[in-house]
Amino acid sequence: MAQRRARVEVTETGIRIIRKKSRISGWGVYASEPINKNKRIIEYTGEKISCAEADRRETKYQKKGQIWCFTLNRAWFRDGNVGGSMARLINHSCNGNCYSEVIKDVVWIRASKNITKGEELSYDYNTEGEAGMRCRCHPTCTYKI
Numbered sequence: 001m002a003q004r005r006a007r008v009e010v011t012e013t014g015i016r017i018i019r020k021k022s023r024i025s026g027w028g029v030y031a032s033e034p035i036n037k038n039k040r041i042i043e044y045t046g047e048k049i050s051c052a053e054a055d056r057r058e059t060k061y062q063k064k065g066q067i068w069c070f071t072l073n074r075a076w077f078r079d080g081n082v083g084g085s086m087a088r089l090i091n092h093s094c095n096g097n098c099y100s101e102v103i104k105d106v107v108w109i110r111a112s113k114n115i116t117k118g119e120e121l122s123y124d125y126n127t128e129g130e131a132g133m134r135c136r137c138h139p140t141c142t143y144k145i
């Protein structure tokens, strides 16, 4: 089932991004053109689910070393694994080039600096080690995702 070919997509804000094998983990998302600091790049979409349902799903996902549920607030989450955009494939990094912005139940991934064509996109998941997974942003990173 795994597709191996890179895939280009134009996001809702008109940014060209490309999905290909990540330098960090699994699939990653790369800029296919320069992106200005603070530009909204892509919406993190996915099924809106309750906290209890997110807990159930995350337990299952984490066994496979995956994190899909984005926290909207204490009550609601978005599961990027169900109907999610390419944003779900953007990896965590402690020193990334993007940040997340939550406006009610909409999540935007925005550029935290000027990004050049070909750079892998990443942002801090701010999970505070809940998944207990080691960060792979750098070979010696000791942060827990």
Ligand SMILES: [Zn+2]
Residues within 6 Å of the ligand: 093, 094, 095, 135, 136, 137, 138, 141, 142, 143
């Ligand atoms: Zn790290």
